[in-house]
Amino acid sequence: MREENDNQSLHSLKKDWEQLESLASHERISLHAIQEQLLIQKQKQKKAFRKELCLFTLTALVILTIMATAILQIPALFIAIEVIGIIVAPISFIVFHYKRKKEMFL
């Protein structure tokens, strides 16, 4: 009985979904429109790559400068940075990994 009711309700729901599909005003997308969007995306990707490369180089330079200064001027600070890095890096990786996994299951 309960199953029959469920089937009936799900059947009406299916009908609603079909009605919703019939309301959609979208037309068949043209190949030209898709290709145009791909072209825009490629340009965007190129731009993003250049930006990322610049940022990466800049960050690497800053880090290298700090490390070189620390090694030459304050060796104790250099050792402290290394130790903190060894401890903090795996912890933050685990935390972010679990946070992401949890979000995906939500």
Next chain:
Amino acid sequence: MKQKGGVTALEQDDFILVQKALQGDDDAFSLLFQRYHSFLYKYLLKLTLDEDLCSELCQEAMMKCYVNLSSYKNEAKFSTWMISIASRLYMDYLRKQKREKSSLQRIKQSLSHQLQWKAKYKGVEWSEMFSDFNELDSRFRIPVLLRHYYGYTYDEIAHMLNMRAGTVKSRVNKGVNILRKEWKE
């Protein structure tokens, strides 16, 4: 047209187009996407209930498919792979919305004004279940839709949504149970 091993001619053709697209043939990708665009659009429309948002997500899904085409393993149909990408994009969109609004504020899911107007103009009437379904949390809404409208198996949905088949089954059952309670009231 089924062939030996249960692979249809269309699926075989899709595979050829994917191979061509992977070699840098954008025309092949365009053809492939054009083939399933309507399917993807209609799927997203049932989740978003808003044509503008639906088009936006469709476009995003296309770009994701294009960029990540190498990760398509041909284990499932291309359309299934597209739906899994679109579902994740939709969930990301909802997460972003939740963060932007308030974690306590529930996102209202109802037909956009444009669709409401169209439905009124065409004399379309919705069943009570429709609004109940649209008010369901996306955790239940997506698996219920994929199972009861598209007829995907629990394993297929699990693969699409990156979760265990048991979790999918319990979410589908819980979703239907919530709806059943609403229908009784």
